Amino acid sequence: MMELPNTGTNGRIADLITGYLFNELNDSELKELEKWINSAAENKMIFESVLDASSLEKQGRIYASINVNSALIKAKQHLKFVKHPEINTDRKVKQLWTRIAAVASLFLICTIGLYYLNKTGLADTSALLVKQNEIKAGSNNATLTLGNGKKIILSTAVNGKLAHDAGVVITKAADGMLVYEISAHNRQDNLQTNTLSTEKGEQYQVRLPDGTKVWLNAASSLKYPSSFSQTKERRVELNGEAYFEVAKDKAHPFVVSTAQQSIEVLGTHFNVNSYIDEEITKTTLLEGAVKINGSVLLKPGEEAVLAKSGSLAIHSVDTENAVAWKNGLFIFEDETLKTAMNKIARWYNVEIQYQDDNLKLLTVGGSISRFDKVSEVLNFFGKAGNIQFDIKGRTIIISSKK
Incomplete structure (x- = not known):
């Protein structure tokens, strides 16, 4: 059984692997990661396994039965990670759960160990899903629609300048982020509305003209002007889910409009979940302060839950879950199977069918990587309840276990 390197080294490697997964490494960091990978065959195996656990199965290797939550807890204890005030402002200091996820992957490979079995002995009695129609996780992609109607598919767009709109230069950065910058010859006479949209199975990041960063989840859209410089407020429209890190500007409040609410901020970090097909809209505050519909003030660590009926409730929550x-x-925390499967459907671009509507009311809990193939996520659910899954094309059929 392989041993993990010392805590400091392991934490650094976890950061580098996480940065690689999220396209956040600079040239120096990429070289550092490449050096570690090439320094030992075991390191290369660990790296490849974190990227694609199925590579081990193809070589006739499988994991022992793994409790993902346990691995995450062990990783957290191993890191002894303490959040500092600057965690949300320093790019190189990862969010707690991101870092734990990367180290947990190393634990799954290194401390649990690999079991080498012959292909003839691969019958796994705990397997809950036949992987005949495997579906991969989503990826970074989106469509940018300019004010003149031109559409740009960002996954195929070359890095660099994409467009120029009334003195605003739109570029695709090396890390894949969409970036808006005001040029020296900015004009305000023809500013237009841009729309960044993701389909199922897509996510993307954008830095708006004021410096605000937005992470857009699957099946979502964000509308915004190409510049905020001549507006009294910085207003954007969201459909779906997004995480905002708002640039501070006391003179120009930042406003997020959804189908049911308006969120006003001066400079803060928060998440908004406002899918049309969900019964509720959630606004979760991580830092700063936001005002919901002009009256309700949220504090860090609180979540506003707005029902379609108009009722609004405030709860203290674990913001990392949001x-x-x-x-x-x-991360699923005692939520209904229907709500959980809605998330799966958006990220894996699949349809969900229930053989019995009562199954929608089952509650599920736990956490698992979004980069796993869909069969691994479904097996994770299946082990926790009396349910089974079948995949037909891009449809997941859910039924009671026979």
């Missing part, structure tokens, strides 16, 4: 999607995780 932004788990941004950090590469699914």
Whole structure:
């Protein structure tokens, strides 16, 4: 059984692997990661396994039965990670759950160990899903629609300048982020509305003209002007889910409009979940302060839950759960199977069918990587309840276990 390197080294490697997964490494960091990978065959195996656990199965290797939550807890204890005030402002200091997820992957490979079995002995009695129609996780992609109607598919767009709109230069950065910058010859006479939209199975990041960063989840859209410089407020329209890190500007409040609410901020970090097909809209505050519909003030660590009936409730929550999607995780905390499967459907671009509507009311809990193939996520659910899954094309059929 392989041993993990010392805590400091392991934490650094976890950061580098996480940065690689999220396209956040600079040239120096990429070289550092490449050096570690090439320094030992075991390191290369660990790296490849974190990226694609199925590579081990193809070589006739499988994991022992793994409790993902246990691995995450062990990783957290191993890191002894303490959040500092600057965690939300320093790019190189990862969010807690992102870092734990990367180290947990190393634990799954290193401390649990690999079991080498012959292909003839691969019958796994705990397997809950036949992987005949495997479906991969989503990826970074989106469509940018300019004010003149021109559409740009960002996954195929070359890095660099994409467009120039009334003195605003729109570029695709090396890390994949969409960036708006005001040029020296900015004009205000023809500013137009841009729309960044994701389909099912897509997510993307954008830095708006004022410096605000937005992470857009799957099946979502964000509308915004190409510049805020001549507006009294910085207003954007959201459909779906997004995480915001708002640039501070006391003179120009930042406003997020959804189908049911308006969120006003001066400079803060928060997540908004406002899908049309969900019964509620959630606004979760991580830092700063926001005002809901002009009256309700949220404090850090609180979540506003707005029902379609108009009733609004405020709860204290674990904010890491709300932004788990941004950090590469699914975290389910005693939520209905229907709500959980809605998240799966958006990220894996699949349809869901229930053989019995009562199954929608089952509650599920736990956490697992968003980068796993769909069969691994479904097996994770299946082990926790009396349910089974079948995949037909891009449809997941859910039924009671026979």
